[in-house]
Amino acid sequence: MPMLKLSALALGTGWFFWLFVFGPLYSHLPAQSAALAVALLWSYLRFGRRETISLLKFCLPFVAFLLAFGLIFHFTRLLGRQDWLEDTIVKCLVFPSSLTFLKIMLSYVTYLDILRLPLSMNRRIDMITVKSAFQKGSRALKRFSWYLNTYSGLKSRHRIRYAMTRYACLIIALYLFLYQEIENSNRLLKNRYRHLG
Amino acid sequence: MNNAKIALTALTVVVALMTLFVRIPLPSRGYFNFGDVAVVFSGLVLGQLAQNRKFLWGAAAGGIGSALADIIGGFGLFAPITLIAKGMEGGLCALASGRPRYIRWAFLLLGGVSMVAGYFIAETLVPSIGLQGAVSEVLPNLIQAGGGIAGGTLTYGAFRHVAGEAGRKGTP
Numbered sequence: 001m002p003m004l005k006l007s008a009l010a011l012g013t014g015w016f017f018w019l020f021v022f023g024p025l026y027s028h029l030p031a032q033s034a035a036l037a038v039a040l041l042w043s044y045l046r047f048g049r050r051e052t053i054s055l056l057k058f059c060l061p062f063v064a065f066l067l068a069f070g071l072i073f074h075f076t077r078l079l080g081r082q083d084w085l086e087d088t089i090v091k092c093l094v095f096p097s098s099l100t101f102l103k104i105m106l107s108y109v110t111y112l113d114i115l116r117l118p119l120s121m122n123r124r125i126d127m128i129t130v131k132s133a134f135q136k137g138s139r140a141l142k143r144f145s146w147y148l149n150t151y152s153g154l155k156s157r158h159r160i161r162y163a164m165t166r167y168a169c170l171i172i173a174l175y176l177f178l179y180q181e182i183e184n185s186n187r188l189l190k191n192r193y194r195h196l197g
Numbered sequence: 198m199n200n201a202k203i204a205l206t207a208l209t210v211v212v213a214l215m216t217l218f219v220r221i222p223l224p225s226r227g228y229f230n231f232g233d234v235a236v237v238f239s240g241l242v243l244g245q246l247a248q249n250r251k252f253l254w255g256a257a258a259g260g261i262g263s264a265l266a267d268i269i270g271g272f273g274l275f276a277p278i279t280l281i282a283k284g285m286e287g288g289l290c291a292l293a294s295g296r297p298r299y300i301r302w303a304f305l306l307l308g309g310v311s312m313v314a315g316y317f318i319a320e321t322l323v324p325s326i327g328l329q330g331a332v333s334e335v336l337p338n339l340i341q342a343g344g345g346i347a348g349g350t351l352t353y354g355a356f357r358h359v360a361g362e363a364g365r366k367g368t369p
Binding site: 017021022026062065091095098099102126129130133134137138141164167168170171172174175176178179182183186 | 219234274
């Protein structure tokens with residue numbers, strides 16, 4: 001049963017990405033808008049209003065960047081291309097919809113499903129660890145970014161230097177955090193399996 | 198999971214998230230990002246941790262993490278190219294780790310050049326990008342590669358300071 005469920009989820013994800021990210025509907029604006037609307041509605045029903053808004057907030061800086069540069073390229077007619085705005089709008093739609101869709105699909109893969117897979121216990125524990133690492137990583141990045149914004153010792157008059165230092169700090173903090181989390185959860189799960197059965 | 202596997206998992210997540218963190222679209226339909234800093238950092242850390250097949254460890258973190266970011270971020274067309282180009286960069290950075298200074302810099306530079314060359318060759322072959330798009334992306338890619346090498350090396354230096362090089366190498 002879990003194999004069937006995971007196969008269906010993998011097929012669904014593959015189908016979505018083939019259709020909207022890689023394939024025939026990539027540059028089809030109405031289809032991309034519909035995909036985003038469906039993904040957001042699904043997210044609202046599955047995670048609630050707060051989580052959906054927070055997901056959109058996460059996408060906002062990227063979308064704003066894409067849009068700003070897309071507009072600049074469009075008005076300067078860079079490389080003689082006329083389709084900058086269209087191309088940018090598609091990307092602005094694809095990013096939140098693919099992210100939301102992937103998040104929804106992954107939320108259906110429960111730890112219990114992984115535990116019931118016909119694999120060795122060590123392999124299943126590794127899979128659980130990887131799943132939890134991705135979940136914790138995205139949450140931790142937001143938190144660390146916020147902490148670093150409040151840290152006055154890091155601030156510099158040179159904006160580029162400040163941005164680079166902040167970026168480097170984020171990489172180190174995220175790596176140290178994830179390393180400890182993965183090590184601990186892997187050790188705990190293996191101990192539980194060995195001693196509690 | 199041994200130390201290298203734990204580090205590989207953590208660094209793949211770090212590369213994917215940091216690539217998605219700042220993105221600026223490029224004329225060739227790709228995007229400029231600072232994920233290379235994380236790719237170089239990952240390569241250097243995994244090069245220290247892995248006992249053998251250093252290239253594969255570095256390539257896995259850099260390639261898979263960056264390709265994941267492309268897929269999630271709506272630039273799925275680039276994912277296969279990224280997997281190879283960033284994989285080469287990460288792998289060569291892993292080979293650079295722990296070598297004498299000049300050889301290390303040579304490997305790091307080779308990693309950056311292989312990334313730029315990889316994107317150039319692959320984009321030339323993609324009909325929707327072509328030679329025009331590929332040429333327009335060379336300069337941003339060179340800046341990205343240079344920034345990645347400089348930022349990644351500095352980040353790795355700071356990390357070694359934090360983690361304490363003696364004894365535990367790439368592990369915190």
